[in-house]
Amino acid sequence: MSEVSLVVNGRRVGGVVEDRTLLVQFLREHVGLTGTHVGCDTSQCGACVVHVDGKAVKSCTMLAAQASGSTVVTIEGLANGADLHPVQAAFKEHHGLQCGFCTPGMIMSATDMINRHPEGLDEATVRAELEGNICRCTGYHNIVKAILAASKTRSKSKGKVASK
Numbered sequence: 001m002s003e004v005s006l007v008v009n010g011r012r013v014g015g016v017v018e019d020r021t022l023l024v025q026f027l028r029e030h031v032g033l034t035g036t037h038v039g040c041d042t043s044q045c046g047a048c049v050v051h052v053d054g055k056a057v058k059s060c061t062m063l064a065a066q067a068s069g070s071t072v073v074t075i076e077g078l079a080n081g082a083d084l085h086p087v088q089a090a091f092k093e094h095h096g097l098q099c100g101f102c103t104p105g106m107i108m109s110a111t112d113m114i115n116r117h118p119e120g121l122d123e124a125t126v127r128a129e130l131e132g133n134i135c136r137c138t139g140y141h142n143i144v145k146a147i148l149a150a151s152k153t154r155s156k157s158k159g160k161v162a163s164k
């Protein structure tokens with residue numbers, strides 16, 4: 001068993017978990033944050049992406065024990081109360097989701113992507129960077145549009161769009 005302690009969406013959480021507990025299981029089953037989805041459990045789909053110390057990570061590829069001591073942001077931590085995060089707002093405005101299963105991972109990956117490209121993004125880069133996120137509704141076109149729009153807003157505001 002491992003004792004873990006981390007900050008999730010600004011709140012310290014912890015507990016004793018089995019050594020094999022994945023970060024995604026810890027977030028969903030111990031912390032109760034079910035917005036982070038599990039599509040494959042084998043590092044293929046990207047539905048489980050969260051930010052660990054400011055970087056996008058597939059939370060099915062990391063043990064909860066490995067994340068101990070880190071600061072984690074999940075999809076639930078992006079909005080500021082009723083105000084959607086700019087990337088969430090762009091997905092809403094550009095119809096970047098259909099069933100919504102891939103959406104939390106897409107948005108967490110997109111937020112990280114935008115912050116790593118303060119100069120702005122082009123379509124080819126967005127499509128290449130989304131390689132690790134699968135949308136089974138095949139809604140990539142509007143997802144890419146949403147990310148490009150959010151990237152433009154960020155370049156104009158010169159502000160970081162990322163997580164708390």
Ligand code: FES
Nearest residue numbers: 039041045046060
């Ligand atoms: Fe983690 Fe699919 S559940 S990549």
Ligand code: FES
Nearest residue numbers: 098102135136137
């Ligand atoms: Fe359904 Fe992407 S919106 S899987």
